[in-house]
Amino acid sequence: MTQQYGPQQQYPSPWGGQQQPQGWNRPQQSFGQPAWPQQPGGYPQGGRYQQPGGYQQVPTRQPGGYPQRPGYQQPGQFNRAPQGLNPLSRILVTLVVLCGVLLAAIVVANMLGGSQGTSPQPQDTWSPPPPDLDPPDLPEPKTYSEATEWLQKNKVYDQQVAVPTACPDLQPIDAVNASESQLNAHLQDLTSCLVRVWQTPMQKAGFLMPRPPAAAYSQPIQTACGKLDDLKNAVYCGADQRIYYGMELPRIFSPSLRTSRFLMEMVLAHEFGHAIQYRTGIGISSMAWEQKATTKAAANVYSRRLEMQADCMAGIWVNSVGDSQGLSNSDLDALKQIAYNIGDDVLTGKQNIDEGHGLGATRQKWFETGLNANGDIGQCNTYTARDSQVR
Structure with missing residues (x-):
C-alpha cells in the first residue's frame, strides 16, 4: 500500500494505512522495516491479534541452563597423631601435622584470595525467559x-x-x-x-x-x-x-x-x-x-x-x-x-x-x-x- 502524505488528524493512530511487510533486500526496505497490519480503520487500540490461519508455530524450545563452573572441594581433614608413641616420635608427628595444617592453610588462602589460575569463577545463574507469546501492549504517546x-x-x-x-x-x-x-x-x-x-x-x-x-x-x-x-x-x-x-x-x-x-x-x-x-x-x-x-x-x-x-x-x-x-x-x-x-x-x-x-x-x-x-x-x-x- 502506498504511504499517504498530507494533513492528519490531531493525533493520528500510528497504525492506520501502514505499508505491507517488505523484504529488506528491496530498495525501500533493506533489513526489514517493522511491519504492521493493514487494518481498515487502523490498529485496534490495546487490542490483541489472534493467531492467523496457516501461521507456523514458533518453536518454544528453551535453551538449556548455563553449565555450572567446576566447584572446589574442601581440603581433606588431617588425622590426629597416633597415641602411645614415645616423646620424640610425638614431637616428629606433631611437626608433620603442623606442616600439613600450614600447607592446607596456604592452599585455602590462595583459593580464597584469587591466585592466578586457581581462583573460583562466579557461577552463571542467569536463565533466559521463555518467548512471550502474549506480550504486553506497546506504549503509545498521547501527543x-x-x-x-x-x-x-x-x-x-x-x-x-x-x-x-x-x-x-x-x-x-x-x-x-x-x-x-x-x-x-x-x-x-x-x-x-x-x-x-x-x-x-x-x-x-x-x-x-x-x-x-x-x-x-x-x-x-x-x-x-x-x-x-x-x-x-x-x-x-x-x-x-x-x-x-x-x-x-x-x-x-x-x-x-x-x-x-x-x-x-x-x-x-x-x-x-x-x-x-x-x-x-x-x-x-x-x-x-x-x-x-x-x-x-x-x-x-x-x-x-x-x-x-x-x-x-x-x-x-x-x-x-x-x-x-x-x-x-x-x-x-x-x-x-x-x-x-x-x-x-x-x-x-x-x-x-x-x-x-x-x-x-x-x-x-x-x-x-x-x-x-x-x-x-x-x-x-x-x-x-x-x-x-x-x-
Missing part, C-alpha cells in the same frame, strides 16, 4: 510533544549495555545450508542472548523487555502483519511482536559475504533493535511523525532515523558478545561491509537515492558507532542527529 520527548530524550539513552557479555549457548551455525529446524533452534539461542544483553538496561530505564518469539520460514506464511512471501527477508512484526527470518536471506549477498561469520546474528540483532524501539515508545513515536509528514522526503528522514538506530543497536550487541563469540577483526570488517551493502544506493545502483533506509556509507557509519560505543546506548540517538547524518 506529538510526548512523541518528540520519547524520540530525543528517551530514558533508554541513559543506560549502558554490559561489555563483555558471554552467551555460552550461542554456537556458530552455517546459516546458508542449515535446515529449518536447525535455524529455529539457533534462533532460540540467539534471542536468548539478545535478551541477556538488553534486558538489564531496559529494566533500569523502566521498560518491559519480553522475549520476542522468532521463527525461520521456508515458504510463504501468514502473520499478523500480513503475508510474508519473500524468503530473502527478515521482519519484526509490531502487531504480534515477533521476528521472522526468511531462510534464503543470506543468498542476496555475494558468495564472499553470504558465508560471513555472524551475518544471521547481525540481521537478528537489527530486528531486535526494532523490538527495543517499540518497547520504549520510540518506534510508534517515529511512525506517528513519519505519517504526519507532508512530503515523502520528510517521511523518509524519520524512517531512516529508525532504521539506522537499529543498525547502531545491532553494533552495540555485536560488540558486547564479540569477544565471547571469538569474532576476529576480519569478521567485524565483513559485518561492516554487510552494513554498507544494504544501503539504498548500493541495492539500487542509484547514487544519492532518497529512500527510507539510507545510503550504504551512512548505515555502515551507524553500525560502527554501535561497535565503538562501549555499550553506551545514548550513542545510538539518531533523533538528535542532523538530517545529513542520517542520509
